[in-house]
Amino acid sequence: MSVNALNIKFIPMLPTSVGTLQQPSLVIGLLIVGLCWLSRVYRPVDTSRPPLLRHWIPWLGPAFEVGKDPDGFFTSTSKRLGPIFRVELLGQERIFVTSPSMISTVYRDSQSYDFNEIRLDIGEQVFSISATFGRQPYMVDHFMPAMHRMILPSNLKPIITAYIDNAYDCIRSSAAELHGSSVPLMSLIIPPAYHAAAHAAFGPGFPVGDSFPFFRTFDHSFHLLAANLPRWLLSEPLDAWEKLVDVVESYIDHMAEDDAEEAGALVRLTLQGREAAEWTNREVASLLSSLLWALQANAVFAAYWLFALQLQQSEGLAPLIAEVDNARRLWQDTHPSTSLGREFFKFLGSSSSNALPLVTSAIRETLRYTSQSYSIRRVMKPVQLGGYDLRVGEEVVCATRQAHIDDEIHPNAAAFDIRRYLEAPKPIKDGRLVANHSMAFGGGVSMCAGRHFAMAELKMFVAVMLTYATVEADPSSSSRPEIQWERKQGIMQPKGDLKVIVRKRQL
Ligand code: HEM
Numbered sequence: 001m002s003v004n005a006l007n008i009k010f011i012p013m014l015p016t017s018v019g020t021l022q023q024p025s026l027v028i029g030l031l032i033v034g035l036c037w038l039s040r041v042y043r044p045v046d047t048s049r050p051p052l053l054r055h056w057i058p059w060l061g062p063a064f065e066v067g068k069d070p071d072g073f074f075t076s077t078s079k080r081l082g083p084i085f086r087v088e089l090l091g092q093e094r095i096f097v098t099s100p101s102m103i104s105t106v107y108r109d110s111q112s113y114d115f116n117e118i119r120l121d122i123g124e125q126v127f128s129i130s131a132t133f134g135r136q137p138y139m140v141d142h143f144m145p146a147m148h149r150m151i152l153p154s155n156l157k158p159i160i161t162a163y164i165d166n167a168y169d170c171i172r173s174s175a176a177e178l179h180g181s182s183v184p185l186m187s188l189i190i191p192p193a194y195h196a197a198a199h200a201a202f203g204p205g206f207p208v209g210d211s212f213p214f215f216r217t218f219d220h221s222f223h224l225l226a227a228n229l230p231r232w233l234l235s236e237p238l239d240a241w242e243k244l245v246d247v248v249e250s251y252i253d254h255m256a257e258d259d260a261e262e263a264g265a266l267v268r269l270t271l272q273g274r275e276a277a278e279w280t281n282r283e284v285a286s287l288l289s290s291l292l293w294a295l296q297a298n299a300v301f302a303a304y305w306l307f308a309l310q311l312q313q314s315e316g317l318a319p320l321i322a323e324v325d326n327a328r329r330l331w332q333d334t335h336p337s338t339s340l341g342r343e344f345f346k347f348l349g350s351s352s353s354n355a356l357p358l359v360t361s362a363i364r365e366t367l368r369y370t371s372q373s374y375s376i377r378r379v380m381k382p383v384q385l386g387g388y389d390l391r392v393g394e395e396v397v398c399a400t401r402q403a404h405i406d407d408e409i410h411p412n413a414a415a416f417d418i419r420r421y422l423e424a425p426k427p428i429k430d431g432r433l434v435a436n437h438s439m440a441f442g443g444g445v446s447m448c449a450g451r452h453f454a455m456a457e458l459k460m461f462v463a464v465m466l467t468y469a470t471v472e473a474d475p476s477s478s479s480r481p482e483i484q485w486e487r488k489q490g491i492m493q494p495k496g497d498l499k500v501i502v503r504k505r506q507l
Helices: 003-013 016-022 024-041 061-068 070-081 100-108 116-127 131-135 137-150 157-178 185-202 208-220 222-226 231-253 257-262 265-276 281-297 299-311 318-334 342-350 357-370 451-468
Strands: 084-089 092-097 182-184 374-379 383-385 388-390 395-399 469-473 482-484 493-495 499-504
Touching: 061 070, 061 084, 070 084, 092 100, 100 374, 100 383, 100 395, 116 131, 116 222, 116 281, 116 374, 131 137, 137 265, 157 185, 157 342, 157 451, 157 469, 157 499, 182 185, 185 208, 185 265, 185 281, 185 299, 185 451, 185 469, 185 499, 208 222, 208 231, 208 281, 222 231, 231 281, 257 265, 265 281, 281 299, 299 357, 299 451, 299 469, 299 493, 318 342, 318 357, 318 451, 342 451, 357 451, 451 469
Parallel strands: 092 395
Antiparallel strands: 084 092, 182 499, 374 395, 383 388, 469 499, 482 493
16 A cells, blocks of 8 residues: 555544644644643742642632532642642632641731731622722721620620521411421521521511522622622622612611611611711612521521531430530529529520530531631731742632641541540640631631630520431431532531421420
C-alpha cells in the first residue's frame, strides 16, 4: 500500500475536530487556552506568600470540591499546604486559615484585618441594603451598638420571657395537633421554633405565617447570594427577599402608635431610626428582615439537629428527658402552690446555665457537630501571618470548623456526644491550650451578636418540648437526614428527614 493511499484512507477516519486543526485561528486559540491553563496550574512558587492550591481545573475545581465535601477539602489541603493557603474560588483568590491559633491572631487584630467593609458588602450583595445606608452615622454610632447591647446577657430577660410565652403556646398546640401521628421531624420542630422567636423579637402581631415561605426560599439560596453569582441566576431568592421585606413593611405601615409599644424590642429599636435619622419604612423593613434572617437561619436548624442526632443514638432522648423532669420535680417541690406552666420555664431561663447542664452540653455539641462558620476579613495593611506576607485588599477566611473535627482538640470528633461539654474542654494542641476550640458563632469583632439569646432560646425550646411531648423515631421508617454541606455558613440544613411519632405527655 502506498503512502498516498494510506493518507487518503486515514484522514477521513479522524474525528472532524482534528481535521479543523488545519484552521490556523483555531490552533492559535487552543494554544492560548492551553498556555493559560499551564500558567495557572504551574505558576512559579513565591515562598513569601501563602502556598497556592493548584488544581488541575483552575477556578471551578476547588469550588466544586469545597461544595461537595468541605471537611475533606480543608483537612487534606491543610495537610498538604499547612494551616494557611490561597485558593482561587470562582475567579476570586482567597486566603484560608484553618488552625485555631492563627484564627485567633486574625480575630484579635481588627486593625490589620477589617470586617466592616465585608459587613457592608454582604448587606448590599445578600440583603439589598445599600452601603450608603449602612455607613450612616446613626447606623454606626447608635443603631448597631444599641442592637448589640439589647442582646447582651444582662438585657436578655424581656426577649427570653416573650420567647418562653410563645414557645409554650406553639409547642403545646403542635404536640396536641400531632398527637399519635408519625410526622417528619422538620414539621414538629421548625414551625414552632420559627414562630416563637419571630413573635418574641417582632411582637405578637407580626404576621409570622406570611413571612415563613419567603424566609425559607431566600434562606435556601443564601449561599448562592453570598457567592455573588450573577443576579439573573438568582431571581427566585431575590424575589422572595423582596416579598419578605413587603410583609415586614406592611406590618410597620399598619402599626398604630400604641401597637409600637407592644411590638418586639428589635422593632422598637429600628423605629427609633425612622424618627431620629428619617429612615423610610422600606429601609426599616429591609433592616428588620435582615435581622429576622439572622434570628432564624441557624437557631431553628440547631433545634432540629439536636433532636435528629440524639434520636439516632441508642439512648435516644431519655437522658435529656430525665434531666428536665428532675428540674421540674425540684421546682414543683419548692413551688407547691404554683401549677406547672410558663413560670417553671421562666425559672429555668432566669437561673444560671447550670440549671440544665446536660441540655446545655447537648446544644453546644449540636453546634460543634453541625456548624460550618467562616469569618471573613479584609487585609488593611501589609501584615505577616504564619510567616507569609499578606497584601492590602486580600480577603482572609477563617475556616473555624477544622477545630471542630480535629481529634486532638475534640477526642473522637466524628461521634455525636451530648456529654462532651459537661466539663469545659481544655484541649492542648502543639503544646498549647486551644481556647477557641468551638467556634460555631464565629469570633472577634464579627462574632454572632445573638449567641446568648440563641443558647437561651434553644435551652427553653428543648425544655418545653421534652416536658409536653414524647418524640420517638418511627421504627417503620428508615429514612434519615444528612447534613447538606452546600450551605456554607452557620448551621447546616438537612437533606432528607427522620420520621417521628409524637404524643402529648401525660404529666
Ligand atoms: C445557633 C444559632 C446561631 C448561630 C450558629 C449563629 C452563627 C453566626 C455566625 C457564624 C455569624 C458570623 C460570625 C463571624 O463572621 O465571625 C453570626 C453573625 C450574627 N448573628 Fe448569629 N448565629 C445564631 C443565632 C443568632 C440569633 C438568634 C441572632 C439574633 C438574635 C443572631 C444575630 C446575629 C447577628 C446580628 C450577626 C452579625 C454580627 C455582625 O455583623 O457583627 N444570631 N451568627
